[in-house]
Amino acid sequence: MxxxxxxxxxxxxxxxxxxxxxxxxxxxxxxxxxxxxxxxxxxxxxxxxxxxxxxxxxxxxxxxxxxxxxxxxxxxxxxxxxWNNNLPLILPKRKSFISYYHKDDSNYKEKFENLTSDLIVNKSVEEGDIDSDPDYGSEKYSPIKYPQKFIDNLNTKYAILRDYTTDRIKLQRYIEQAFDNRIYLSRKDNSRIQMKINTCS
Structure with missing residues (x-):
């Protein structure tokens, strides 16, 4: 070549x-x-x-x-x-945990890892399921279809929710937005009891 x-x-x-x-x-x-x-x-x-x-x-x-x-x-x-291409920025690689629904979303996880291997430090494990995103492509979300601890933190604006994209510049921007939210620790809501069984269907 x-x-x-x-x-x-x-x-x-x-x-x-x-x-x-x-x-x-x-x-x-x-x-x-x-x-x-x-x-x-x-x-x-x-x-x-x-x-x-x-x-x-x-x-x-x-x-x-x-x-x-x-x-x-x-x-x-x-x-x-x-030069004509927009490129990701030179930024520290953020430690990231990729949570996904093993039944349907392993392909998306693999694609995400491929897209971001030079943007993040992947701290994910192979076990642990969540439901796939039921509201992809819309401007709303259905709280009952997501892990409730996530919804709690979405409501306090500690967590963010974005559609999946293959645009590396957008992915990097979303990762930085989530990282920057660390300054709002007072918004973090871990009041729910830790789940001990898998509730995904």
Missing amino acids: AKWADYLVSKEKWIPNTKTVDSFTIYIDNGDSVSNKSYDVNRNWIVEQLSKGMTFCCIIRKENGKWYKGSYLTLSSRGGLN
């Missing part, structure tokens, strides 16, 4: 309150594979390497866990950087 570029770009970081990019996460293109290790490099290094003739290509991760070719990074006539 021919190399897409010398380096592959998967994430970006912007200087706060500006339209200037600060740095990128890159991988080495091995031709038949993407390197396992990633590197965060600043904008100036990218510009320097482009000036030396090195090539950079954006890569997009899909549900199957594979990387796909995106746009190339190029230098503008004024020395700026151009």
Whole structure:
């Protein structure tokens, strides 16, 4: 397989309150594979390497866990950087627990893990069921169809509820929203007695 570029770009970081990019996460293109290790490099290094003739290509991760070719990074006539893909941000990988209904949703869990393997630290276990989302695609939810402890925390605005998406930028934004809600610990409601049996049907 021919190399897409010398380096592959998967994430970006912007200087706060500006339209200037600060740095990128890159991988080495091995031709038949993407390197396992990633590197965060600043904008100036990218510009320097482009000036030396090195090539950079954006890569997009899909549900199957594979990387796909995106746009190339190029230098503008004024020395700026151009690329056409919106990439996830360079942020700390958040510890995340993926809870799902084993009977019907294991495929979605696998796809989610593939999409977010470089965005989160997966702390999930293989046991433990919940009902699949009955309100997907609507702007409402049915409280009786969800775990009641989750509904308690949704009502206090400690938890958030979002539709499943394959958009990695949206997924990262949702994860950050949930992470940021940690400052509202006073909203956390664990008043219900811990369940000891599986109530999923």
